[in-house]
Every structure is written in C-alpha cells, then in structure tokens.
Amino acid sequence: xxxxxxxxxxxxxxxxxxxxxxAVFLRFAGCNLWSGLERDRDKAVCRFCDTDFVGTNxxxxxxxxxxxxxxxxxxxxxxxxxxxxGPRYVVCTGGEPLLQLDAPLIAALKAxxxxxxxxxxxxxxxxxxxxxxxxxxxxxxxxxQTSGSELKLVYPQDEAEAQPERFSxxxxxxxFLQPKDDPDQARNIQAATTYCMKNPQWRLSLxxxxxxxxx
Ligand SMILES: C[S@@+](CC[C@H](N)C(=O)[O-])C[C@H]1O[C@@H](n2cnc3c(N)ncnc32)[C@H](O)[C@@H]1O
Ligand SMILES: Nc1nc2[nH]cc(C(=O)O)c2c(=O)[nH]1
Ligand code: SF4
Ligand SMILES: [Mg+2]
Numbered sequence: 761x762x763x764x765x766x767x768x769x770x771x772x773x774x775x776x777x778x779x780x781x782x783a784v785f786l787r788f789a790g791c792n793l794w795s796g797l798e799r800d801r802d803k804a805v806c807r808f809c810d811t812d813f814v815g816t817n818x819x820x821x822x823x824x825x826x827x828x829x830x831x832x833x834x835x836x837x838x839x840x841x842x843x844x845x846g847p848r849y850v851v852c853t854g855g856e857p858l859l860q861l862d863a864p865l866i867a868a869l870k871a872x873x874x875x876x877x878x879x880x881x882x883x884x885x886x887x888x889x890x891x892x893x894x895x896x897x898x899x900x901x902x903x904x905q906t907s908g909s910e911l912k913l914v915y916p917q918d919e920a921e922a923q924p925e926r927f928s929x930x931x932x933x934x935x936f937l938q939p940k941d942d943p944d945q946a947r948n949i950q951a952a953t954t955y956c957m958k959n960p961q962w963r964l965s966l967x968x969x970x971x972x973x974x975x
Contacts, residue, residue: 761862770782792856796855851892852877856880877892883905895910895911909933912936939952
C-alpha cells in the first residue's frame, strides 16, 4: 500500500463536537464521490465540496510507502508545534480517507501515541481501532457506516433521502447540521438554525476555522 497525502498540518478542529481541539489534519488525496476536477463537479455525486484534495502538492504532502514513515511524518508535524504536549490527535480526512486508512496505518499512528479521528462520507465501512468517527452522508451515495461518534449532515441538501429525519434514529452520539458553504450560505445558516431550534436532537456546526482564518 502506498498512501497518497494531499497535505498535513496542525490546526484546531473547526467542526462538530470536537471543535476547538488541536489536531494534525491528515488530508488524503482522492474521493469516490468526485474526481476533484472543477470540470467534473456538475456531474459528480457530491457537488458542494469545499476542498482541494487532488495530488500531493499541499503543505507536507507526498507519497508514503511505509505506514511507519507516514506516522513519523504526522508525529513530526505535531511535535514541531506542540512539542511533547498531548493528547496527540490526528484527524484523517480528504478526499475520502477510508479509501486509504487501513489497519497498518492505524497501528502505526497509535504506536506514535495518537488518538485517531476520521471524517468520512459514510460510503465505506470504518476499520477497527478509530477513536472518533464523523460520518457526513451525501445524497445519492449509499450509507454503509451507520454508527459512530457524530453524524454531521451538510444542510440543506435537496434530495428527500438526505433529510435529517432519515438519520435521526441511527447509532450516533451527536447529531449536527452544518450549513452548506456556497453562495447561499447566509440562507443555509438560517435554515439550519431554524431546524435545530425546532428539532433539539440536532445541533448547529459552524465551520469555525473559516471564521478565524485557520486552515
Ligand atoms: C471535505 S470533507 C472530507 C471527508 C469526507 N469525504 C466527507 O465528505 O465527510 C470534510 C467535511 O466537510 C464537509 N463539507 C464539504 N463541503 C462542504 C461545504 N460546501 N459546506 C459545508 N461543509 C462541507 C463534509 O460534509 C465533511 O463533513
Ligand atoms: N480546521 C479544520 N477543521 C476541519 N474539520 C473537518 C475538516 C475537513 O476538511 O475534513 C476541517 C478542515 O479542513 N479544517
Ligand atoms: S465526499 Fe467529501 S471529499 Fe468527497 S467530494 Fe464530497 S465533501 Fe468532498
Ligand atoms: Mg475542510
């Protein structure tokens, strides 16, 4: 297995129940719901993506042929900013991280002392050994991973199958609506706010890193 990493950097988790927690974001290249090329966006399954996950040209990006090498890379990024302080936390994202995050890499990250979080679209079953699973379902994509720590739904999505009611009985500890960042963002925030106030099981997840200029 070769792991293809778009970028990796130290920041604060901006979304969901772990908002504000320091973490290394490990962004894998590639996704199963969009090529990542703008010319393909209109015909992709997932069309609202806010992320460039193509290639290896981001900060600390590259190809890694050994799990231990990638784990050492993540550890070096942590230690450059936080030294020996912990708890060490890595958030695996992308792109779709579950295309690449496997048992050897999980073991190697754990051996470096990391808690491991993942941000996934839920179309691929999560491997064992993860400490935090955030599932963000997408309309027109199969939902395979139906349990986890938090379900974070980008809102609104027009399709009937992507309404919050479809997910509210699933086996998650936290339920979030995250306003879609697009040209209608102000309206999307209002709609998500209204929904959460009418349906208190759901909480609002703002993308706080974008508010304060963090990556
Ligand atoms: C870029 S995705 C990568 C992880 C995975 N592919 C997924 O979709 O969950 C990270 C998070 O950003 C969310 N997201 C993507 N585009 C967004 C947008 N335009 N507005 C709000 N959230 C967005 C996703 O739903 C997901 O929760
Ligand atoms: N700070 C920060 N928090 C995030 N939470 C989820 C993100 C993602 O793109 O997966 C993200 C991100 O890109 N940056
Ligand atoms: S599934 Fe995630 S990474 Fe893939 S296109 Fe959608 S938001 Fe972006
Ligand atoms: Mg992001």
